Amino acid sequence: MDHYIGTLWRRTHPSTYGADMTISPLVDAPTLISELGRFIPLDASVLLPGQKGDPDAAFMDAHLPGAQRFDIDVFADPESPLPHTVPGAARFARLMGALGASEESPIVFYDGRGSVGACRGWWLARLFGHRNARILDGGLDAWVKAGGPVEHGRAVAPDATVFRCRPRYALLAGADDVRHALERPDALVLDARSGARFAATVPEPRPGVRGGHMPGARSMDWTRLVDRNGCFLPRTGLRHLLAAAEDRAVIASCGSGLTAATIVAGLAVAGYGEAALYDGSWAEWGSDPDAPVVTGGDEHE
Incomplete structure (x- = not known):
């Protein structure tokens, strides 16, 4: 099991974050429709306590063109007694590489509706050093309402690549x-x-x-x-x-x-x-x- 000792993050002026922190993490559906070819879409849909459904089955029913499934409970430490704990860097890198994403690949996380899982995916990506990830505002619902096309069935397996983690603990x-x-x-x-x-x-x-x-x-x-x-x-x-x-x-x-x-x-x-x-x-x-x-x-x- 990987163990981390969190360090209380010290706020500094936003200009010290680099150019990427001057850009909103959100992308709206109309913009993404026009730029989808630039991004690797990752469906991070997740159920909160009390919610019913099957995110994997929902992905099969409809997903963004070229999307892969980003399962929050897979991108987690399997040995932790707590739910969906942050995985080790090696596990995160292996799983992201299997989705065809490198540390520099433009990525957009999304949910079926809203963005709870997408925000978690976006945060995990930033934690491990990725600086080119976005969140689809409103999720698949917003995409469909904006006229975006969808695909059905299993995701097409991408060519694996290498994701190099640069953790920001x-x-x-x-x-x-x-x-x-x-x-x-x-x-x-x-x-x-x-x-x-x-x-x-x-x-x-x-x-x-x-x-x-x-x-x-x-x-x-x-x-x-x-x-x-x-x-x-x-x-x-x-x-x-x-x-x-x-x-x-x-x-x-x-x-x-x-x-x-x-x-x-x-x-x-x-x-x-x-x-x-x-x-x-x-x-x-x-x-x-x-x-x-x-x-x-x-x-x-």
């Missing part, structure tokens, strides 16, 4: 990083779970996990960042919702590391730069009897 936070951040006025922990789960007025979906939140964390239900069609809000709306993140080091958390990536992507779209993601999230924190937990109060701003 400062984008990956651990529990100790979260504890440190909660004590600092220049840091912020945003929790992407629902306000009800944050306040512990409903039970957690995973057995053995306490309800509540980390002392000092703020609720930022990921669904507030998107509209009813699963598209991200305009930049101005995101900047308003995420204003507390300005000039602060941010760690995003959620139930198991999925929807936290929507916050990370939302911060990038809003122009607030990069944030770290607590991969263990509440599945780890809430099951640790020594981790401090408080209940009540939906503390979003």
Whole structure:
């Protein structure tokens, strides 16, 4: 098993990120229709707790032309007791190479609807050093509504290539990083779970996990960042919702590391730069009897 020690990411001026961080991670469907030949489409559709369906079967029913299936639970550490934990660099490189993607290949991640899995895929790609990945805003639904063509059946196996990882583990936070951040006025922990789960007025979906939140964390239900069609809000709306993140080091958390990536992507779209993601999230924190937990109060701003 690979073990990582997350390092609390220190926010710097966006100009230090390089040119790629001045570009929104999103691409809208009409733009992608005109430029699809430039990208390798990866279907990262995933089910959240309580959702029903079969992402693999849905891929067979319809997918973007030339798309490959990016299974979040395959791009994970198979030895971890936690769900879809970040894989080791060697595993990630092997799996990406098998999809025909190098570290420089233009990639677009998408979901059937919305972008929860796509945001996680995009974040994983950036974690391992890829800087040319995008998220299809609104997913396959938006693509079809814009008149984009689809293919059916199994994906055509691509020619394998080599993906060279350049890990950026400062984008990956651990529990100790979260504890440190909660004590600092220049840091912020945003929790992407629902306000009800944050306040512990409903039970957690995973057995053995306490309800509540980390002392000092703020609720930022990921669904507030998107509209009813699963598209991200305009930049101005995101900047308003995420204003507390300005000039602060941010760690995003959620139930198991999925929807936290929507916050990370939302911060990038809003122009607030990069944030770290607590991969263990509440599945780890809430099951640790020594981790401090408080209940009540939906503390979003």
